Amino acid sequence: RKEVEQDPGPFNVPEGATVAFNCTYSNSASQSFFWYRQDCRKEPKLLMSVYSSGNEDGRFTAQLNRASQYISLLIRDSKLSDSATYLCVVNNASNYQLIWGAGTKLIIKP
Amino acid sequence: GAGVSQTPSNKVTEKGKYVELRCDPISGHTALYWYRQSLGQGPEFLIYFQGTGAADDSGLPNDRFFAVRPEGSVSTLKIQRTERGDSAVYLCASSPGGTPVEQYFGPGTRLTVT
Numbered sequence: 001r002k003e004v005e006q007d008p009g010p011f012n013v014p015e016g017a018t019v020a021f022n023c024t025y026s027n028s029a030s031q032s033f034f035w036y037r038q039d040c041r042k043e044p045k046l047l048m049s050v051y052s053s054g055n056e057d058g059r060f061t062a063q064l065n066r067a068s069q070y071i072s073l074l075i076r077d078s079k080l081s082d083s084a085t086y087l088c089v090v091n092n093a094s095n096y097q098l099i100w101g102a103g104t105k106l107i108i109k110p
Numbered sequence: 111g112a113g114v115s116q117t118p119s120n121k122v123t124e125k126g127k128y129v130e131l132r133c134d135p136i137s138g139h140t141a142l143y144w145y146r147q148s149l150g151q152g153p154e155f156l157i158y159f160q161g162t163g164a165a166d167d168s169g170l171p172n173d174r175f176f177a178v179r180p181e182g183s184v185s186t187l188k189i190q191r192t193e194r195g196d197s198a199v200y201l202c203a204s205s206p207g208g209t210p211v212e213q214y215f216g217p218g219t220r221l222t223v224t
Contacts, residue, residue, distance in 0.1 A: 008150070043201060044153065044213035087152050097166065098143075098213070100152030 003027060004090050006101035013108055019039050020074040021104045023088030024029055032091035034066055037084045038103065044087055048075075075106075083108045112136070114216035116202050122222045123192055131187040131219045135204030141212060142185050144177055146198040154203055159185060179215075192223045 006023045013019045025033075033036035033050035048055065050062040050071050061074040075082055115134040123129050124178040124193040135142050140161055162182045169222035170176070174192075175201035189196055199220050 004152075043217050045215065046212050049212075077218070089152075097155045097169070098153075100154070102150065102152045 003099045004088055004101040006088050006104045008102060008104060010105040010107050012024055014105065015078060015080055015110050018074065018076045019077055019078055020072055021086065021107065023071050023101050024070045025099075026069070026092045027090070027092055028069060028088045030090045030092055034089040034098075035062055035071075035073050036087040036089055038087055039084050047086070063084045080108050080110060081104060114202055114204055114214055116216035116219050118219060119217065120220045122224060125192060125194060125223055127192050129192055129221065131189075131200050131221070133185045133202030133216060135183065135202070136214055139206050139214075141203035141205045141207060142179060143203045144185070144187050145201040145203065147201055147218070148198045148212070153187070156187070160187070191206055194223045197223045199205075205211050
């Protein structure tokens with residue numbers, strides 16, 4: 001089993017719709033959680049950190065469920081520019097390694 | 111302010127050759143990370159530097175891979191006796207401190223071993 005698992009997609013979503021995807025992690029000792037966005041043939045860029053209480057940044061909402069060991073990303077009122085691959089990232093407190101999921105591909109259609 | 115830069119952007123080499131990939135982190139960032147990413151996969155951790163020293167090199171796949179950061183700024187990833195399986199995008203990231211929060215990535219070097 002992979003340490004961080006994501007549905008690879010693609011998720012094909014009409015512009016303006018709401019889309020959500022999850023990421024599961026296997027290490028219960030994981031401490032920090034992030035969502036990164038990666039455009040085709042570009043480097044990953046931090047989208048948002050995920051806090052225990054959940055957090056929102058504009059149209060984006062991230063949630064953490066420690067009991068079930070998953071994090072989620074919700075995108076409201078999706079834009080064409082949201083089309084990208086969204087990478088789930090988990091860090092263990094014991095070291096500085098970030099463990100990356102393989103990403104979920106999102107395609108927003110006009 | 112300049113971001114993380116990597117050179118070359120593309121490198122094609124023959125199997126068995128030696129290659130060096132360079133990373134210039136953001137000025138003042140003490141932490142530097144190397145990853146590699148294959149198509150359809152997330153970045154795979156290779157090595158982490160805090161200052162000049164390699165704090166964690168557990169991700170290096172074998173002894174053909176080596177990285178240095180002699181002055182605590184620029185880092186070079188060195189691959190000896192390249193194999194076709196080494197073909198990937200090699201990403202460098204830096205962050206202000208020792209924690210992994212908000213790593214800033216360079217554009218990567220696309221390595222192709224023929």
